[in-house]
Amino acid sequence: MLSFPASRPNAYTGSPLDRASALREDADWIHQALADPDTLFAPVWRAKSLMKGVEAGRPEAVLLTAAAAEAVRMQDGPWAFLGLWEKRPVFAVDCSAAEDPLPLLPEGMGGFADLRSVAGLLPAGEASVLAHARGLMHWRTKHRFCGACGAPCTPRSAGNATACTACGTQHFPRTDPAVIMLVVRGDRCLLGHSHRFPNVTMYSTLAGFVEPGESLEEAVRREVQEETGVLVGKVAYHSSQPWPFPSSIMLGFHAEGLTEDIRIDPEELKDARWFSRAELRNPEAGGFSLPRVDSIARRLIEDWLEAA
Structure with a gap:
């Protein structure tokens, strides 16, 4: 058997937001929502998210009200409408222009931390919203100029798109598809240790980006053969995981190893x-x-183990 179904949702999935995309084009509604005292803001500071309880091992997301967010919004950084959370508007706002945004906020707001370090401990909905905000703000801060002519771009669709001020080309957030796969042969699976891993003892599933004109299954087979020399036969989809670090989606698979020799x-x-x-x-x-534990790589391994 090659298919080992996902036993539970992956981290950063299960968003509680209604993205309400039709509202992005309603300038009056967006203007009113930005000033509404019930509106929530997810601040992002230099790719970090605002949270409480991180040091105690009990992290929780901190979303600001409009009044509390006003100071960081005045830093003139990018912002975007994320959606509705139980009918309350939620926006992301980037406050990276501030050298230290905490003094701008009310006391007791926690601190900014790397989402990846605590995502496995956060409630699923909170992790998803913070990841959404982080990914969208990364795109807004890193894609300020037109890729067609180089002129500056201005935001559109409440921060979910931009338009070139010179040639008019519209730009949308990019998500780079990457395949990640556990190659299985009999009672063994193939794991690798990358030069890029910060953990010097970690072995993980193989992964790589999908190339133009390539199916996901073809990408799985190519990446495994390129990195290890192992040939792959059948490929079975497992699940996916948003990975906005900075802008990917991981597409998980279990794959049949046809050969054993590793090069x-x-x-x-x-x-x-x-x-x-x-x-x-x-x-x-x-x-x-x-x-x-918050990675789809771990989930691919655990679901294979549990299937025995």
Whole structure:
């Protein structure tokens, strides 16, 4: 059996927002919502999110009211309408222009932290909203000029699009599709250790970006062969995960390994090995570690283990 269904939702999924895309074009409604005292704002400061309880291991998202958000909004950074949360408007606002935004906020607002470090502990809906805000603000801050002619762009659709001030080209947030796959052969699976991993003992699933003109299944087979020399047969979809760090969506698969010999690409991987289920159930004894709990890589591994 190759298909091992997703046992539970991935981190950053399950958004509680109604994106209410039709409201993005209603300038009067957006203007009123920005001033509404019930409106919520998700601030982003240099790719970090505002949270409480991080140091105590009990993180929770901090969303600002319009009054509390006014000071950071006056920094003239990008903002965007995210949607409705139980009918309350929610906006993202980037306050990266402030050297330190905390003094601009009321006391007790917590601090700015990397969402990835605590996403596994946050309620699913909160993690999704903060990820949405982070990804959209990254696009707004990094794509200020037209890719067609180089002129400045102005925001449209309540911050969810931009238009070139010279040639009029419209631009929309980009999401880069990446495949991530657990290659399985018998009772073993293939994991690799990348030069880029900050954790020197971690082994994870293989992954790579989809190239133009390529199907997802073709991308899975190409990436595995390029990185490890292992040939892949059947490919079965598992689940997906938004990964706005900065702008990807991870498309997860289980894949059938047709060959066993490993020939790593030294530019991509430092090592790759076949691991048995017994080894993966006790990684400490083997001197290695598994991917972070909020990652789809970990979910692909865990669902394969649970299927035994």
